[in-house]
Amino acid sequence: MTFDWHYFFHVFPLLIKALPLTLYLAVGIVIVSLIVGGVISYLGLQSFRPLRWFASIYVSGFRAVPAVVQIFLAYYGLPELIPALKTVSPQTIIIFALGFKYAAYMAETFRSAIHSVDYGQQEAAKALHIKQSQYVLRVLWPQAAVNALPTVGNYIIGILKETSLVFVIGVSEMFGEGKLLAGASFKYLEVYVAVGLIYWALVVAYSSLQRAVEWRFKRFEV
Amino acid sequence: MTKTIIEVNDLSVSINGKSILKDIQFKAEKGQVLTLLGPSGAGKSTLIRTLNGLQDLSSGEILFYDDISKGHLAQHSGMVFQHFNLFKNLTAIENVASPAWLSGELTKKEALTKAHVLLKQLNVDQQAQQYPASLSGGQKQRVGIARALMTNAPILLLDEPTSALDPESIQEVLLAIADIIKATDKTVILVTHELRFAKQISDKIIFMYDGQIIANETTNAFFGAQTNQHIQNFLQSENAENIRYA
Ligand SMILES: Nc1ncnc2c1ncn2[C@@H]1O[C@H](COP(=O)(O)OP(=O)(O)O)[C@@H](O)[C@H]1O
Ligand SMILES: [Mg+2]
Numbered sequence: 458m459t460f461d462w463h464y465f466f467h468v469f470p471l472l473i474k475a476l477p478l479t480l481y482l483a484v485g486i487v488i489v490s491l492i493v494g495g496v497i498s499y500l501g502l503q504s505f506r507p508l509r510w511f512a513s514i515y516v517s518g519f520r521a522v523p524a525v526v527q528i529f530l531a532y533y534g535l536p537e538l539i540p541a542l543k544t545v546s547p548q549t550i551i552i553f554a555l556g557f558k559y560a561a562y563m564a565e566t567f568r569s570a571i572h573s574v575d576y577g578q579q580e581a582a583k584a585l586h587i588k589q590s591q592y593v594l595r596v597l598w599p600q601a602a603v604n605a606l607p608t609v610g611n612y613i614i615g616i617l618k619e620t621s622l623v624f625v626i627g628v629s630e631m632f633g634e635g636k637l638l639a640g641a642s643f644k645y646l647e648v649y650v651a652v653g654l655i656y657w658a659l660v661v662a663y664s665s666l667q668r669a670v671e672w673r674f675k676r677f678e679v
Numbered sequence: 680m681t682k683t684i685i686e687v688n689d690l691s692v693s694i695n696g697k698s699i700l701k702d703i704q705f706k707a708e709k710g711q712v713l714t715l716l717g718p719s720g721a722g723k724s725t726l727i728r729t730l731n732g733l734q735d736l737s738s739g740e741i742l743f744y745d746d747i748s749k750g751h752l753a754q755h756s757g758m759v760f761q762h763f764n765l766f767k768n769l770t771a772i773e774n775v776a777s778p779a780w781l782s783g784e785l786t787k788k789e790a791l792t793k794a795h796v797l798l799k800q801l802n803v804d805q806q807a808q809q810y811p812a813s814l815s816g817g818q819k820q821r822v823g824i825a826r827a828l829m830t831n832a833p834i835l836l837l838d839e840p841t842s843a844l845d846p847e848s849i850q851e852v853l854l855a856i857a858d859i860i861k862a863t864d865k866t867v868i869l870v871t872h873e874l875r876f877a878k879q880i881s882d883k884i885i886f887m888y889d890g891q892i893i894a895n896e897t898t899n900a901f902f903g904a905q906t907n908q909h910i911q912n913f914l915q916s917e918n919a920e921n922i923r924y925a
Contacts, residue, residue, distance in 0.1 A: 582766075
């Protein structure tokens with residue numbers, strides 16, 4: 458067989474039309490995972506035990522169940538329990554299903570990022586009569602954020618790629634669109650090479666953004 | 680005229696059931712410089728940390744007297760750390776401003792203005808906008824001293840402020856400390872292994888061994904004829920060390 462270069466180039470613009478949806482899903486999942494992950498890690502650091510238990514059960518549960526199972530559960534399972542969910546778009550379901558899953562990873566990342574802030578910083582704050590809330594806001598969280606940055610970046614790349622899973626509930630983002638095109642033209646190789654290349658370009662672009670941000674914070678050397 | 684500002688009575692500290700400080704008792708007068716000497720592990724840091732409220736005491740009391748009231752010492756002291764403990768995500772000047780700014784005592788703007796004066800006093804105003812990571816050891820510690828002075832507290836605690844420094848910076852920081860002592864009427868409690876410096880600036884020497892105070896004397900008396908074996912051993916080994924590094 459021969460590689461159909463003509464079709465290969467023809468297919469790019471069709472795939473790129475689906476790119477906004479891929480990005481929309483990725484951004485949505487990232488935002489949900491950061492917010493929910495922040496809340497879960499905050500609960501995990503409280504002294505009231507039931508809150509810590511809740512956080513650790515959340516983390517272990519959402520990390521253990523495969524993404525596809527969570528998507529099916531959220532899309533087909535939960536509406537049986539909560540009929541109102543039947544009217545929610547699959548895009549939104551995906552954003553929350555994967556957002557809640559990645560929140561577990563983010564929470565773990567935040568927790569260890571907070572623990573790796575040098576304890577001398579807390580001692581200095583205490584010894585110099587700085588308000589604990591100000592210490593947390595101005596010193597602890599900013600330093601923890603810098604610590605967390607590389608790991609969070611890796612998860613964001615993971616999320617970007619995992620958006621391709623939404624085809625399982627019939628949403629045509631880029632990979633779903635590719636599947637349709639390939640099914641119609643039988644040119645599987647051309648289509649999936651193109652899809653792969655677009656993901657690659659996305660990840661390369663995101664990685665250089667990430668590096669620029671990390672470089673900006675390098676001067677803290679926390 | 681002398682006036683007691685710190686009074687420590689029957690202080691004991693245990694950590695995880697292990698007795699670290701036993702029957703600590705001493706007084707400091709306003710404006711005095713007290714130096715804590717003693718071998719490593721004697722409990723000097725634990726004592727400083729207890730005075731400052733970083734370590735809970737098991738029994739006894741630490742009293743602070745000002746003109747009108749009696750209270751906890753912790754609120755009336757500023758602290759300088761061996762490893763600087765500068766806030767890594769704040770610039771030098773923000774670090775110095777932090778005790779007033781992040782306690783709500785002053786607005787950020789007011790605190791920065793005051794911080795600039797202190798940075799100048801310690802000759803690190805050129806580095807005001809730098810982050811700690813880009814400062815030399817000596818610069819870091821001078822920023823640390825400026826930050827402790829920002830608290831306005833009448834008591835300054837310094838735990839081995841030069842132990843983490845290279846030989847050139849040691850001199851630079853010791854000079855800065857001597858200047859501060861000359862320029863203010865702060866009561867200073869200092870832990871150091873720089874014996875010559877201690878001899879020059881201290882009013883009194885407190886010698887600790889194994890969690891206890893075994894000498895509390897004027898500087899002249901301490902460096903005069905010593906009969907206590909622990910102190911003799913300490914002075915000999917420290918002097919040998921100083922000669923090695925001279
Ligand atoms: N947090 C702690 N837990 C257990 N032991 C400690 C702790 N802090 C200090 N110690 C012990 O207390 C003793 C005195 O330590 P320290 O006050 O640091 O002495 P110094 O500053 O004179 O070298 C040492 O034996 C040390 O091991
Ligand atoms: Mg010590």
